[in-house]
Amino acid sequence: MKVRKHKIIAVEKDSPADVAGITAGDFVTALNGSAVRDVFDYRTGITEERIVITTERADGTVKDFLILKDEYEDPGLEFESYLMDKEKVCKNKCIFCFVDQLPGDARKTLRFKDDDLRLSFLTGNFVTLTNTDDAELDRLISYRLSPMNISVHATEPELRVQMLGNPKAGDIMRQLRKIADAGIRINTQIVLCPGINDGAALERSLDDLAGLGENLESIALVPVGLTKHRGRKELVHITPFGRATAAKVIQLVTNRQQMYHSKFGRRLVFAADELYIKAGMKMPEAKSYEEFYQLENGVGLIPLFLDDFRRGVVKRKRKRKKPAGQEDPLVLITGTDAYPFIEGIAKELTELYNSEFRVLPVINKFFGETVTVAGLVTGSDVLRVLDEESISDSSTVILPEIMLRDSGDKFLDDMTTDEFAVKADREIMFVPSDAEGFLSALDNSLK
Numbered sequence: 001m002k003v004r005k006h007k008i009i010a011v012e013k014d015s016p017a018d019v020a021g022i023t024a025g026d027f028v029t030a031l032n033g034s035a036v037r038d039v040f041d042y043r044t045g046i047t048e049e050r051i052v053i054t055t056e057r058a059d060g061t062v063k064d065f066l067i068l069k070d071e072y073e074d075p076g077l078e079f080e081s082y083l084m085d086k087e088k089v090c091k092n093k094c095i096f097c098f099v100d101q102l103p104g105d106a107r108k109t110l111r112f113k114d115d116d117l118r119l120s121f122l123t124g125n126f127v128t129l130t131n132t133d134d135a136e137l138d139r140l141i142s143y144r145l146s147p148m149n150i151s152v153h154a155t156e157p158e159l160r161v162q163m164l165g166n167p168k169a170g171d172i173m174r175q176l177r178k179i180a181d182a183g184i185r186i187n188t189q190i191v192l193c194p195g196i197n198d199g200a201a202l203e204r205s206l207d208d209l210a211g212l213g214e215n216l217e218s219i220a221l222v223p224v225g226l227t228k229h230r231g232r233k234e235l236v237h238i239t240p241f242g243r244a245t246a247a248k249v250i251q252l253v254t255n256r257q258q259m260y261h262s263k264f265g266r267r268l269v270f271a272a273d274e275l276y277i278k279a280g281m282k283m284p285e286a287k288s289y290e291e292f293y294q295l296e297n298g299v300g301l302i303p304l305f306l307d308d309f310r311r312g313v314v315k316r317k318r319k320r321k322k323p324a325g326q327e328d329p330l331v332l333i334t335g336t337d338a339y340p341f342i343e344g345i346a347k348e349l350t351e352l353y354n355s356e357f358r359v360l361p362v363i364n365k366f367f368g369e370t371v372t373v374a375g376l377v378t379g380s381d382v383l384r385v386l387d388e389e390s391i392s393d394s395s396t397v398i399l400p401e402i403m404l405r406d407s408g409d410k411f412l413d414d415m416t417t418d419e420f421a422v423k424a425d426r427e428i429m430f431v432p433s434d435a436e437g438f439l440s441a442l443d444n445s446l447k
Helices: 016-020 039-045 117-122 134-142 157-164 167-181 199-210 243-264 273-279 301-319 339-353 379-388 417-424 435-445
Strands: 006-011 027-031 050-056 062-068 077-079 148-151 186-192 216-223 269-271 330-335 357-362 396-400 427-431
Touching (some): 117 148, 134 167, 157 167, 167 186, 186 199, 199 216, 216 273, 243 269, 339 357, 379 396, 417 427, 427 435
Antiparallel strands (some): 006 027, 027 050, 050 062
């Protein structure tokens, strides 16, 4: 078997590895005498107080380093790849795949599809398990890491094969039972496509998933995202959610939550905020979302924000004097879904900070007007709205950080934050998406 080499790009100063003499540029070839397949092998192997790291230099010199450290202390090595391996590429052809609906000139990083179970632990990604064989699944189960985040979409084998475009997709319930039986907690998501996996198919999926028992943490129902580019690409026709179809899903969720709470003491299934908005229905109170298992899927995000916002405002009213007001309004940018909720708190912000707050919703021209969430708003669309609304050059423009990719330096249309600031020609402020972070950023800015 070919020896895997993992390049060290940095060694933390005065760390155990630095003290032992390991240097950047070397390659780790073994840990405690065993090959290192990826970050999980590495993290498992470095937990002891005495470890041996084998390295190879560019000239072929191989050396063992004895590392003495505290139990679970990191040796201090940084590698070229955080996975210490290549990400597994998704082999599915999902009928609802958002990547397949991107414009032709979208950057390559947006077009990369991963379906790597290891990322479920490292970054919270949801994976389908179709690209994970039994040996790899057993290996990852052996680490006893929880939770695993699994994209299910449908449990009926033929329907799941059809939706994912992968003949291996029908094996999902056997895989999920293996994970649950190992005592590992599971979060699942179902991307709902009207007329395809809702109705009776959804009821079967809920029945099957609820049967996994106490290790099933949550089921999130998320409406399919459809861009304006979809119709140009010979993709399967999918009908978007309307008011009636969304309301039907909400009613099913309400009924199932009552049933599951009575039977298990937990609600188990939750609808994304977007479904309540599409249905024109009031969202549940924040406490109804229990542990907020799937905020990254937009499940309970708005109720949690509003609940935390109210508490944050009360706390600040007790502690602070009103600062000096600003002549020009502070402009809050958001997506069309969140606009009514952010508009609803603008008066409280004005009273709290003694400055006028104006809220602007951004209609998504880049992906299409059916894409309504703030996290998919692009820099070019924000600039367009600022020009259309004739926002004063002296106004401060406030944007949620969720509009930026994970590294925090670019919008989804590849516009960098520096480019955006130059083109906007106004003071720009990026704020956290959680209420306390948002208010704290305003506290620091509006002293």
